[in-house]
Amino acid sequence: MKRRSNSLKFHHIWKRKLFAMLLCFSCFTILLLVESQYSPIQMLTFVSPPTIAKPKIACLFIARNRIPLDMVWDAFFRGDEENRFSIYVHSRPGFLLNKATTRSPYFLNRQINDSIQVDWGEASMIQAERILLQNALMHPLNERFIFLSDSCIPLYNFSYVYDYIMSTNTSFVDSFADTKEGRYNPKMGPVIPVDNWRKGSQWVVLTRKHVETIVQDDSVFPMFQWHCKKRSLPEFWRETALPADASKEHNCIPDEHYVQTLLAQKGLEGEITRRSLTHSSWDLSSSKDPERRGWHPLTYKLADSSPMLIQSIKDIDNIYYETEYRREWCTSKGKPSKCFLFARKFTRPAALRLLNTSVLGISSEATSRA
Ligand SMILES: *[C@@H]1O[C@H](CO)[C@@H](O)[C@H](O)[C@H]1NC(C)=O
Ligand SMILES: *[C@@H]1O[C@H](CO)[C@@H](O)[C@H](O)[C@H]1NC(C)=O
Ligand SMILES: *[C@@H]1O[C@H](CO)[C@@H](O)[C@H](O)[C@H]1NC(C)=O
Ligand SMILES: *[C@@H]1O[C@H](CO)[C@@H](O)[C@H](O)[C@H]1NC(C)=O
Numbered sequence: 001m002k003r004r005s006n007s008l009k010f011h012h013i014w015k016r017k018l019f020a021m022l023l024c025f026s027c028f029t030i031l032l033l034v035e036s037q038y039s040p041i042q043m044l045t046f047v048s049p050p051t052i053a054k055p056k057i058a059c060l061f062i063a064r065n066r067i068p069l070d071m072v073w074d075a076f077f078r079g080d081e082e083n084r085f086s087i088y089v090h091s092r093p094g095f096l097l098n099k100a101t102t103r104s105p106y107f108l109n110r111q112i113n114d115s116i117q118v119d120w121g122e123a124s125m126i127q128a129e130r131i132l133l134q135n136a137l138m139h140p141l142n143e144r145f146i147f148l149s150d151s152c153i154p155l156y157n158f159s160y161v162y163d164y165i166m167s168t169n170t171s172f173v174d175s176f177a178d179t180k181e182g183r184y185n186p187k188m189g190p191v192i193p194v195d196n197w198r199k200g201s202q203w204v205v206l207t208r209k210h211v212e213t214i215v216q217d218d219s220v221f222p223m224f225q226w227h228c229k230k231r232s233l234p235e236f237w238r239e240t241a242l243p244a245d246a247s248k249e250h251n252c253i254p255d256e257h258y259v260q261t262l263l264a265q266k267g268l269e270g271e272i273t274r275r276s277l278t279h280s281s282w283d284l285s286s287s288k289d290p291e292r293r294g295w296h297p298l299t300y301k302l303a304d305s306s307p308m309l310i311q312s313i314k315d316i317d318n319i320y321y322e323t324e325y326r327r328e329w330c331t332s333k334g335k336p337s338k339c340f341l342f343a344r345k346f347t348r349p350a351a352l353r354l355l356n357t358s359v360l361g362i363s364s365e366a367t368s369r370a
């Protein structure tokens with residue numbers, strides 16, 4: 001009897017141990033499953049919350065020489081206390097960004113050392129973009145990559161911009177099927193079928209995954225180098241007669257097609273939000289010829305750059321895409337939102353005037369320091 005109860009007891013303990021083991025095992029499995037839902041960075045956060053570095057936004061400046069609006073960006077970056085950004089500048093080879101050419105410490109030592117000569121409308125522009133992306137990819141914490149021009153300003157403070165961009169796991173790429181005759185060169189056909197031909201803005205925000213795709217691309221980029229060339233600039237057309245065979249020349253603007261077409265080509269369009277976060281005003285009035293119209297964005301000078309202008313850009317909450325009869329209502333985190341976080345083109349006096357007002361949400365400190 002005693003023996004039996006002993007064995008029963010033993011049986012009982014053994015069962016309890018097994019149960020505990022199973023429980024432990026399933027906890028571990030659940031933990032693994034939960035963790036696999038998160039990126040490596042979030043996994044680390046899961047393990048040790050307070051010390052881990054936050055993912056960064058890489059700001060990629062494409063400049064001719066200096067960054068004329070550096071003091072506006074200086075005020076913008078100063079608004080971040082958590083080291084959530086990194087800066088890369090592509091200026092022409094030979095130009096040196098140093099204490100003599102920028103007053104903002106954020107830009108010192110941020111110039112990439114393998115820049116190339118960029119010619120407007122040539123494939124060298126997309127090559128410069130790829131070089132910037134390659135450099136920024138080396139930093140493992142860079143999770144989003146923004147192209148910024150030297151005439152571009154932020155419309156909000158850093159936290160707002162960061163949260164907006166990070167709230168979705170998509171790239172922001174304005175992209176539409178480009179049916180305009182003469183821009184697609186059928187010689188690309190074997191590699192890039194016309195169905196994958198896209199157009200959009202150069203000023204995109206990319207996820208790390210899409211940046212890796214661009215940097216690794218060795219099929220679409222060579223097609224652009226060989227078969228995507230701009231026709232002579234429209235300004236020159238005004239003075240000289242159109243070349244007799246102009247209609248046969250292909251008029252392709254590489255940087256307005258490359259990222260869009262590559263993402264279509266790789267079947268990644270499901271991972272983009274199809275709009276640009278950078279506002280440009282197109283000059284629709286200066287030319288009656290639809291072929292020439294809208295070639296260059298307006299540049300805002302000192303007299304044009306009022307807080308009202310900025311407020312009117314900030315108020316935009318939908319975009320109409322003429323060629324597709326498509327109206328995009330802007331959303332963020334599933335709620336209606338502002339469409340634009342950045343705007344161009346601004347001269348230096350215009351941007352400094354805006355910095356002096358409160359409309360960009362980054363002004364007060366900046367003026368007191370300067
Ligand atoms: C250029 O920069 C890269 C990375 O920042 C560095 O590894 C390399 O040594 C630099 N090259 C030159 C020639 O300074
Ligand atoms: C940043 O801007 C947003 C939107 O304008 C505002 O609600 C928020 O208070 C600002 N945050 C900081 C830290 O200034
Ligand atoms: C974001 O997307 C990438 C690639 O599509 C994926 O690997 C990653 O797990 C996603 N992260 C989150 C937080 O959804
Ligand atoms: C900035 O504002 C101050 C005072 O509000 C004014 O004295 C100064 O002229 C302004 N600067 C510019 C560039 O508008």
